[in-house]
Amino acid sequence: MRIATWNVNSVRQRLGHLLDFLKEAQPDALCLQEIKCVDADFPRREIEEAGWQVETHGQKTFNGVAILSRAKLEDVRRGLPGDDSDEQARYLEGVLPLGSGVVRLASIYLPNGNPPNTEKYPYKLGWMKRLAAHTRMLLAHEEPLVLAGDYNVIPEPRDARDPAAWVSDALFLPQTRSAFRDLINLGLTEALRATTDDAGLYTFWDYQAGAWQRNNGIRIDHLLLSPQAADRLDGVQIAKHVRGWDKPSDHVPVMVELRAA
DNA sequence: ATGACAACAAAATGTTGA
Numbered sequence: 001m002r003i004a005t006w007n008v009n010s011v012r013q014r015l016g017h018l019l020d021f022l023k024e025a026q027p028d029a030l031c032l033q034e035i036k037c038v039d040a041d042f043p044r045r046e047i048e049e050a051g052w053q054v055e056t057h058g059q060k061t062f063n064g065v066a067i068l069s070r071a072k073l074e075d076v077r078r079g080l081p082g083d084d085s086d087e088q089a090r091y092l093e094g095v096l097p098l099g100s101g102v103v104r105l106a107s108i109y110l111p112n113g114n115p116p117n118t119e120k121y122p123y124k125l126g127w128m129k130r131l132a133a134h135t136r137m138l139l140a141h142e143e144p145l146v147l148a149g150d151y152n153v154i155p156e157p158r159d160a161r162d163p164a165a166w167v168s169d170a171l172f173l174p175q176t177r178s179a180f181r182d183l184i185n186l187g188l189t190e191a192l193r194a195t196t197d198d199a200g201l202y203t204f205w206d207y208q209a210g211a212w213q214r215n216n217g218i219r220i221d222h223l224l225l226s227p228q229a230a231d232r233l234d235g236v237q238i239a240k241h242v243r244g245w246d247k248p249s250d251h252v253p254v255m256v257e258l259r260a261a
Numbered sequence: 262a263t264g265a266c267a268a269c270a271a272a273a274t275g276t277t278g279a
Contacts, residue, residue: 009278010268034278036268061269062277112279152279171279206279207266218279250267250279 001098001258002027003105004239005148005221007204007251011035011066014249015043019050021242021253028070029096030253031107031148035064042066059089065107065149071097073105082130090127098144099260103229108149113170121170124152128179135186138226144258145226147188150251152220153180155190158199159219171220189230191223191256192238204251205243212243221254232258 004027008014011032022030030052035042039058047054047068057078058064067073073094080091093106108131113124131147138145154172157163166172184190192201202217211217225233234257242252 013268034268112277114277114279166279169279204279206264208279209265211266220279247267 001029001103001260002255003029003031003103003146003148003223003258004253004255005031005033005107005150005223006253007033007109007150007221007249009034009036009249009251012037012041012043013247015046017242017245017248019046020245021239022047022050022052022068025239025253025255027255029105030068031092031105032066032068033064033107033109033150035066036061037064055092055094057089057092063089063109065089065092065109067092067094067105067107069096080127080130081134083126086127098258101143103144103146103258104138104141105145106147106149108147108151110149110151110153112152113176116168116170116173124170125175125179128183132179132183132186135183135188139187142228143226144229144232146229146256146258147224148254149222150220151180151222153177153222154218154220155180155193155222159201161200161202161216161218166218171218184224187227188224189227189233191225191230191233192219192236192254194225194230194233195236201238202240203238203254207250221251223254223256225256229258232261234259
């Protein structure tokens with residue numbers, strides 16, 4: 001089973017790329033972030049005609065997540081629990097068949113948190129705490145679980161071309177990295193780091209200053225696996241070439257392959 | 262400290278992102 005995640009930076013702007021990527025990669029499920037539209041404006045028909053089912057958790061203008069899947073997504077949860085006053089659409093979860101069992105899958109758009117001296121940063125850290133609390137509950141099911149998305153976290157210096165440029169940034173501050181480790185330490189496996197120690201593997205290149213041309217990237221899109229999912233891990237791919245397409249998203253898709261057995 | 266791009270809402274610039 002192939003599960004992918006991609007921050008598309010507006011699904012309506014990226015519909016052509018999205019259909020091209022689905023056709024090329026043939027994922028069983030694709031988690032989307034930053035769809036930047038309400039549910040009613042999601043280009044559902046075009047995607048369904050291509051053979052994928054659609055669940056959305058949208059929001060006007062900003063944020064918004066979705067899950068596209070070959071099989072119907074069951075037991076759908078919209079929104080991250082733990083704060084009823086949080087109106088930002090950043091979390092969507094559901095269950096898909098995997099072999100004779102199931103996999104639980106979440107599409108995550110973790111807050112950016114910049115600038116750190118504003119209320120945006122405590123919101124990010126609070127959101128990470130809520131994600132950890134919810135994850136602890138999900139892990140108790142002892143089933144395959146994949147938390148996929150744009151975490152807005154650079155885990156380590158090797159995950160940035162120029163780590164010094166990020167030391168005061170909400171994506172790389174010690175507290176951010178510590179909260180990310182706290183999440184991993186619940187018992188999750190970061191898929192890419194389970195397969196390679198290589199530096200220079202990025203998932204985001206800024207639109208500005210020729211970041212793509214200079215390969216000035218960062219790795220902030222991650223798939224975190226429960227033990228039962230990690231046991232099935234068969235490979236991880238970053239679809240780097242997608243950043244070279246015409247009018248691309250600033251993020252590229254990341255995919256994991258899970259054995260069904 | 263700032264923001265060269267890009268997207269959005271809107272009608273000119275301002276906000277947000279990473």
